[in-house]
Amino acid sequence: MKMSDSREIAASPEVVWAAILNPEVLKECVPGCTEMSGTPEEGFEATVVQKVGPVKATFKGQVNVSDMNPPNSVTLSGEGKGGAAGFAKGGAVVNLAPSATGTTLTYEVEANVGGKLAQLGSRIIDGFAKRMADQFFTRLQEAIEGPADADAAEAADANSDGKKKGWFKRLVS
């Protein structure tokens, strides 16, 4: 399965670059991620709990970072093993380009699933993967920019138990 899309992020390519290679940011942004550690140089170890159709599983896997060209492009590749649920593996090529509003992030993802995930979920896996990618980049955008609406951001700051929106940008700016 292949998919591609792009996002406008209101931050410089350098800020976006730093964000997508930060394990803390990745943990916040990867849907269902419960653990994330490592470095871009040595790769990241991740644990993700997800439910694909009828298959719910804990995926443990390694994400490797290659072709690093800061702050322009990077390739992420990895494989997650979900035990009896099967496996998912794939890669993403992420490109960052300066734009009028900050950065245009484009990505091309190629993903494959195997085992029970393929047997039970093949019909829904494309939609599932698209949703995962959407959620990831939406969270990344929020982590970097904060929500579009300033009042909502304040409300979120006051009420949220988790990380505050725009926290990463504030961290590095």
Added chain:
Amino acid sequence: MPKDQGIGASTKRREDVRFLTGTGNYTDDINLHGQLYVHFLRSDVAHGKINSVDTSAASAMDGVVRIFTGADFEGIGGLPCGWQVTDRHGEPMKEPAHPVLAQGKVRHVGDPIAAVVAESVQAARDAAEAIEVDIEELPAAVDMKEAVKDGAPLVHDDIGTNLCYDWGFVEENKAATDEAFANAAHVTTLELKNNRLVANPMEPRVAVGDYNRANDESTLYTTSQNPHVIRLLMGAFVLGIPEHKLRVVAPDVGGGFGTKIFHYAEEAFCTFAARQLARPVKWTSTRSEAFMSDAHGRDHVTKIELALDADNNFTALRTETYANMGAYLSTFAPSVPTWLHGTLMAGNYKTPLIYVNVKAVFTNTVPVDAYRGAGRPEATFQIERVIDKAARELNVDPIALRRQNFITEFPYATPVAVEYDTGDYNATMNTLEEIADLSGFAARRAESEKRGMLRGLGVNCYIEACGIAPSNLVGQLGARAGLYESATVRVNATGGITVMTGSHSHGQGHETAFPQVISEMIGIPEEMVEIKHGDTANTPMGMGTYGSRSLAVGGSAMVRAAEKVINKAKKIAAHLLEAAEADIELKDGTFSVAGTDKSVAWGDVTLAAYVPHNYPLEDIEPGLEETAFYDPSNFTYPSGAYCCEVEVDPDTGKVTIESFAAADDFGNIVNPMIVSGQVHGGIAQGIGQALLENCAYDENGQLLSASYMDYAMPRASDVPFYQVDHSNGTPCTHNPLGVKGCGEAGAIGTPPAVINAIVDALRSGGHDHVYHIDMPASPSRVWAAMQK
């Protein structure tokens, strides 16, 4: 008035009482003292090199007794293949090793890597998740035509090719066939696929292995169609257990459809592990597991060409087929696309020259073997689809084109090595035209069109070779087994009879139909006859049930044994009546002396056999029990004509079966109700193949349709009420009952009728470019065909 006893009576199935009241005894109902449970860790990649399997953490988990891997089966036999095909160059087929648990490589999703034996199913499953397997995934061979190209990934490195065999039949006819094509007035060419199917019997496979240390005997309880075959294959070729120390029991079995013929790794494993651990070991397949471990069916890709002369007579037929074997050779896999397929390519027609080429290909998919019809549905689909296309190209009536080319004189020796003994194809076609009300079709089409629907009519014929098979013939063709059948008729002292048949019933109704035959022969009530089957400990060596052979071969063995019993009983009766044996007649359960009123009842004779106070002991032994083995002299050739009417929604491509009619020639009929039921089930499976079912793999060899969410089994709402007729029986000439077999007919005859009807419907809607739609004809495929 219809009979209520004996041959020809629609006796209700006595076995249904226990099946419908929950008192059947299936393999999963068997639980033995001290029983352990096994869970198989299966490959989730299609092809890969096993670098390591670390069971240390899993072995230490609660409830785990022992974990087995491929290393435990070093030096132990692999699963054998029961049929060797010789290719068109005289070379034997490629026959790769098939280990019980994977060794070195995994070759399909579902290939078992390790087996966890534990105190409970849950413990075994949990521990399987803790096994650390390092598999280096390799590119997979999935598409058959790609798999035989140079440089394709090799499923079996040691044999150096994915081509199992390249078979030509009849090779000597090839040049003449090609010449006939060169001289043909018209040639119709069709490329088609016969979709891969999963049999999905209601009961998944189960195996329970047991071992008795006291006498060194092993017992396997298994969901099998042929327990003696499993005993022989597993005992002799896999585990080295002599047959007198090995008992195989196949109790109530909830459907087989061919997929329970074969000897499977799980059976050998449970028997092996029970011996190793000296405790019973049980495996119950889940439905998900069944999809990736039961042998699949069909999966042919074919190009067929039909040559006709200027008068539309068929002059030659030529095919090239790629047949998927999967990753290993299942027990009878090589025979399906060859001897069960090539020999049927004459169909019902007097085509003088036929050449069939079959390339059997290994791929990284589940092994493929016989499934209801096995080779004959593939042959029928090709023949009947290409004739349909030829009729449309030549603008002639498809039924008239068939009738013109029908074989009408019997016996008829086909150019593909078989001799049809009897048949009357015009008679079944005449009946079909009547019961399907073909003359009313135009009005029905007009009515559908008023509602904006496209209506189509599809008609086709079929012939099959069943009642398999003459042992000396199949031996020449590569079978590594005989295909006789056996029966013991045991008459008890008070006159009741127990028949022990080597045949096996898993839905066919033997327990009802076989007593009808005995009842007819002796003239006693059916209730006095009981059928025992499925246990090697108390039935004579039998070859089991498949290929629509139970009544034609197993029933014939029972008739032969019953004849021996009757002959001996007549001797006893002659003694009791003080008459000459030649004058004794048996009718309605009474022996009488011809031309006199002297008689003795069946029960008095049977009692005398076991209480031989007044008995000719100097001439015959006491007792009344006889065994017979019957080896048929030919196949039987059921045939028929089928008609399907569909409506197609032109907006969505959705196909609805509006009516379905089947006119079959099954020879003599023992129980018309059971025969109708067999035809109904076969048609439902044929409709399933034609419209719904498809076993799909992605390009990496991942199985995509492994649940009922994605594998569409036919449901009650997908099938119509059927018109079924079997009044045109031309009795088989060479078995004592004159029967032909009816189990597979529906699955063979139905798919082309459905597709012919859909093509007819689309063409009626102006889609004149449509000559074919591949199965399953899903709404998306039908809709796409209309858009071109």
